[in-house]
Amino acid sequence: MINPCKGCADRHEGCHGSCEEYQEWLVMKREANAKQRLESKVRSTEEDRWQRIKRNRYGK
Numbered sequence: 001m002i003n004p005c006k007g008c009a010d011r012h013e014g015c016h017g018s019c020e021e022y023q024e025w026l027v028m029k030r031e032a033n034a035k036q037r038l039e040s041k042v043r044s045t046e047e048d049r050w051q052r053i054k055r056n057r058y059g060k
Contacts, residue, residue, distance in 0.1 A: 004022055
């Protein structure tokens, strides 16, 4: 996901507060990050579960 500011002709100091494109991109970026954190948490929980099963089954 590339920031819309790259190559923007209207870019100037402090424009993030007033740029609609940047605000929309920021919302999408935050949603994607939240989804990724949730998926990572689920994946981590599954890995922990399988490690416990393996440790209990094989004593490792």
